[in-house]
Amino acid sequence: MTGANGVCRPCSLVVHEPHAILFENIHPRAAERLEGRGCTVETETFAPTPEALVERLRSVPGEGPLVIGIRSKTKVTAEVFERVPRLAAIGAFCIGTDQIDLDEARSHGVAVFNAPFSSTRSVAELVIGEIIALARGLFEKSTAAHAGRWAKSAKGAHEVRGKSLGIVGYGHIGSQVSILAEALGMKVRYYDIVAKLPLGNAVAVSSLDELLAASDFVTLHVPDTPRTRGMIGREALDRMRPGAYLINASRGTVVDLEALAEALDQGRLAGAAIDVFPVEPKRPDEPFDSVLRGRANVLLTPHIGGSTQEAQANIGEEVAAALASFFERGSTGGGVVLPSLDEPLAEGVERIWNVHRNVPGVLSAIVGLVAQAGVNIVGQHLATRDDVGLVFVDVPAAERLEVERLAAQIEALDTSIRTRIVRGRV
Numbered sequence: 001m002t003g004a005n006g007v008c009r010p011c012s013l014v015v016h017e018p019h020a021i022l023f024e025n026i027h028p029r030a031a032e033r034l035e036g037r038g039c040t041v042e043t044e045t046f047a048p049t050p051e052a053l054v055e056r057l058r059s060v061p062g063e064g065p066l067v068i069g070i071r072s073k074t075k076v077t078a079e080v081f082e083r084v085p086r087l088a089a090i091g092a093f094c095i096g097t098d099q100i101d102l103d104e105a106r107s108h109g110v111a112v113f114n115a116p117f118s119s120t121r122s123v124a125e126l127v128i129g130e131i132i133a134l135a136r137g138l139f140e141k142s143t144a145a146h147a148g149r150w151a152k153s154a155k156g157a158h159e160v161r162g163k164s165l166g167i168v169g170y171g172h173i174g175s176q177v178s179i180l181a182e183a184l185g186m187k188v189r190y191y192d193i194v195a196k197l198p199l200g201n202a203v204a205v206s207s208l209d210e211l212l213a214a215s216d217f218v219t220l221h222v223p224d225t226p227r228t229r230g231m232i233g234r235e236a237l238d239r240m241r242p243g244a245y246l247i248n249a250s251r252g253t254v255v256d257l258e259a260l261a262e263a264l265d266q267g268r269l270a271g272a273a274i275d276v277f278p279v280e281p282k283r284p285d286e287p288f289d290s291v292l293r294g295r296a297n298v299l300l301t302p303h304i305g306g307s308t309q310e311a312q313a314n315i316g317e318e319v320a321a322a323l324a325s326f327f328e329r330g331s332t333g334g335g336v337v338l339p340s341l342d343e344p345l346a347e348g349v350e351r352i353w354n355v356h357r358n359v360p361g362v363l364s365a366i367v368g369l370v371a372q373a374g375v376n377i378v379g380q381h382l383a384t385r386d387d388v389g390l391v392f393v394d395v396p397a398a399e400r401l402e403v404e405r406l407a408a409q410i411e412a413l414d415t416s417i418r419t420r421i422v423r424g425r426v
Ligand code: NAI
Pocket: 095, 116, 117, 119, 120, 123, 168, 169, 170, 171, 172, 173, 174, 191, 192, 193, 194, 196, 221, 222, 223, 224, 225, 227, 228, 249, 250, 251, 275, 276, 303, 304, 305, 306, 307
């Protein structure tokens, strides 16, 4: 449907199958999953410019909702949302969403999904590998062997069984590390600012200082926040046990690397493994530099915590599943910009899905329209997030004509941003 200004209008109240274009070589599992749910899928290896993206999307025939799958290189700017009203959802097949203008996405009622947990296990396994590698001096001994030296010695080499591991941040990754480390016989303690259920025999401690003082290995799994920036600086490093090891595969801002280099040079710490840096090269051909380079007791890795084939496949699976649920039942659970709502859609029921400005009176206006239409409400669910609200009005599928009329009236409310009818499996 084309409006007077040549802009494609969404025809949201007629239920069409979604059309997805997956850019940037997204793992094939995503296309398989979406196709399996009745979605038309095109795949591309390149990252389009915003202009090319607009042209490409506007050239998709039909009137159904559009979905794009991107990774970090495709910028989705305000112009894209303005000029492609059919764009209903974006799958960011990565962890970050900085490449998308999220405020515009929200104000246009476009759902954005990413994959924050797909690499959890990969990071946890890297950390476990690093704990053992540090405890046995693997990097140093392997480097010596490569150089033709036979550095056979037990000096400074230890089993990890029975050693204490301090986990800072007991979220998805921290708690996975906890389980794996206990399987190796480590004694696990953790510190988190939020009360977290201890897994296995892990023990929560009440302060970072307590954790640092009690751990042979300290591993960091916190997000980048004002509170975690520089969290492990000189003072924190001084509180660590003499001869302890530090591992950081969280964010580069958490550790003061100058202070860490000093602690290593003075022999206060026995070693470190660092996967993330305050400044990281953007491309493989950009040089990497760090004050930690050239130390045999330091493992330096190029932010590869989540870089495994399994994590890539999980990303494809996780984001495609979120997109499929979005079209099947209107779920925004785990999304980045819209209020989070995920409710099953019973057989024989249709759902009017409405994103609106979160101002007083919206719900009563919607309920008033439903009452006027004489449509029976089977279920109603509301969630809000900042200045936007999302409501599901579930009604009997048998009343289809009334439902379409009612949805059109709800869409016409001046508070409405986006309205559609969800009819179960796409
Ligand atoms: P998460 O959000 O599940 O867990 C973070 C935990 O840290 C939460 O339990 C939170 O309460 C806690 N926390 C926040 N501030 C804290 C503070 N000041 N002190 C103590 N605890 C605090 O996050 P997830 O998925 O476990 O990721 C952890 C980190 O790993 C993130 O920074 C993420 O960016 C990074 N990451 C790194 C990867 C890599 O390739 N190296 C790949 C994936 C994630």
